Structures are given as structure tokens and as C-alpha cells.
Amino acid sequence: MENLRKYLAECIGTFFLVFVGTTTAVIFNPKAGIPSIVGIALAFGLALMMVYYTFGRFSGGHVNPAVSLAKFFDNQLDLPELIGYIIAQIVGAILGSLALFVILKNIPNVQISVYGLGANGFGSQSSTNFTLTGALFTEIILTAMFVLVVLGVTSKSEYNGIGGFVIGLALTVVHLIGIPLTGTSVNPARSLAPALVLAISTGKTVALSQVWVFIVAPLIGALLATIIWKAFNLDK
Incomplete structure (x- = not known):
């Protein structure tokens, strides 16, 4: 029951994040x-x-999933929990993208294949025509920065009161950097969901063909962040 509550919380929470973030990304064209x-x-x-x-x-x-992977590497989650968290996050993200799809379908004259669902991308799918190499490098670095903040802020219970503010601010900062380049992922579930829903609903598969970058790079970034974090805590 305890794990079920955790997974449900991750599912609903990821829905919140993806729905609010990607809906804003579509409405506020970068x-x-x-x-x-x-x-x-x-x-x-x-x-x-x-x-x-x-x-x-x-x-x-x-x-x-990048945060959960870092928590796993830092021995705060076991493997079954990690798998449960990632499944819950992907389901929540897909539900968030589906909710955005429904909203856009009810706006007259909106072509979802043109507006998109807030998917990430590089090359022609980036507002700056960012290269594949640049996308990989940027997503690794931004994810490492973000996850390192999460590991640090959640390491002591006395940080609980300000933890959400600091982590939310960290996500804001990495988005300020990444939006013009890749749309900012730093979160495989957030990237997979709109690419998948867009491909199924419109047949437009470019974002789905590029989504591997936004899965692999954040996971590498999470590993990098964990290595750095452990290096600072060798004496503990």
C-alpha cells in the first residue's frame, strides 16, 4: 500500500508538471x-x-526518471521502486500530454501537427537549429546541474521547508538556458509523452525519432550528478 501511494503520487505529480509546462510552452511560443x-x-x-x-x-x-535514477545510484531507492517510479512517471506524463491534446482539439482552427504538444527537438525542430551534438551536451549538463541541486537540497531534513522553492527555481534556471536550444528536457518522461502522443494522433514522427536524445542525455546527466555528489561526500 505504501509503494502504491508513492507511485500514484509520482503519476499525478508528473501529470501536473507535464500538463502545466507543455501547455504553457504551446500557448507561449518560445x-x-x-x-x-x-x-x-x-x-x-x-x-x-x-x-x-x-x-x-x-x-x-x-x-x-533522471531524478529517480540518481536516487537509485545514491542508494535511496531499490530497483523495484525505481522501476515503479519510472512507470508511474511515464503514465502521468502521457496523461498530461493527452490532456493538452484534448484542449487543443477544442480550439477552432488549431492544427496540432503544426502547434505540436511541447515536444523537445534539435535541428529543424529547434528554434535555433541546434545540432545533435549540441543537444546531447546541453541536456547532459543541464540535467547534471538540476539533479545535483535535488540531491543537495534533499540530503538534510532541515532543508525540507525551502526544498520545493530551491528545486523549482533550479528547474526554472535550466529552462531559461535550454528552451531556445532544445525546448529543455532534463526529464525523459516529459520528452517521451508529447512525442508519443503527437506521433499517434497526427502521424508526425519527427519528435519521436529524436526523443532518444532526451532520454539518454538526461540519464547520463543523472549519473554524472551522482558521481559529483558522491565525490563531495566521500568522508561520510
Whole structure:
């Protein structure tokens, strides 16, 4: 029952994050300039803050396979829990993308194949025509930065009061950097869901063909963050 509650919290929390973040990303087109980029970044950060303070006491508020993987490497999750968390996160993310799909279908004259569902991308799918190598490097670095903050903030119980604020702010910061480049993933579930729903609903498979980058790079970033974190805690 305890694990079921954790998985349900991760599912609902990931739904919150993906729905709020990607809906804002579609409404506030990042090509519109700095105000839109700031708005999207804040939406993701504030959504994560909401999730952390609502569901964090049940599951830790990971809502991100990269964070859960780092917690596994740091011996805070066992393998069955890790698998359960990731499945719950993917289901929640898909539900979030489906909710956005339903909203867009009810707006007259909106072509979902054109607007998209907030999927990540590089090359022609990036507002800056960012390269594959650049996307991999950026997502690894941004994820490592974000996950390192999560590991640090959640390492002591006395940080609980400000934990959600700091983690939400960290997600906002990495989005400010990554939105013009890849749309910012740092979260495989957040990237897989819109790419998958977009491919199934419209037949547009470009985002799905590129999604491996936004799965592999964040997971490598999580491993890098864990290595750095453990290096700072060798004496413990």
C-alpha cells in the first residue's frame, strides 16, 4: 500500500508538471522572444514547486526518471521502486500530454501537427537549429546541474521547508538556458509523452525519432550528478 501511494503520487505529480509546462510552452511560443521563454521557464519551475509541496512527503516528488535514477545510484531507492517510479512517471506524463491534446482539439482552427504538444527537438525542430551534438551536451549538463541541486537540497531534513522553492527555481534556471536550444528536457518522461502522443494522433514522427536524445542525455546527466555528489561526500 505504501509503494502504491508513492507511485500514484509520482503519476499525478508528473501529470501536473507535464500538463502545466507543455501547455504553457504551446500557448507561449518560445519563438516570440524573451517574455515567452521566461513564462515557460516559470511554468515548469512553479509546477514542480507545487508538486514538491503537495506530493513530496509521499514519494519525494521526483516526477522525473533522471531524478529517480540518481536516487537509485545514491542508494535511496531499490530497483523495484525505481522501476515503479519510472512507470508511474511515464503514465502521468502521457496523461498530461493527452490532456493538452484534448484542449487543443477544442480550439477552432488549431492544427496540432503544426502547434505540436511541447515536444523537445534539435535541428529543424529547434528554434535555433541546434545540432545533435549540441543537444546531447546541453541536456547532459543541464540535467547534471538540476539533479545535483535535488540531491543537495534533499540530503538534510532541515532543508525540507525551502526544498520545493530551491528545486523549482533550479528547474526554472535550466529552462531559461535550454528552451531556445532544445525546448529543455532534463526529464525523459516529459520528452517521451508529447512525442508519443503527437506521433499517434497526427502521424508526425519527427519528435519521436529524436526523443532518444532526451532520454539518454538526461540519464547520463543523472549519473554524472551522482558521481559529483558522491565525490563531495566521500568522508561520510
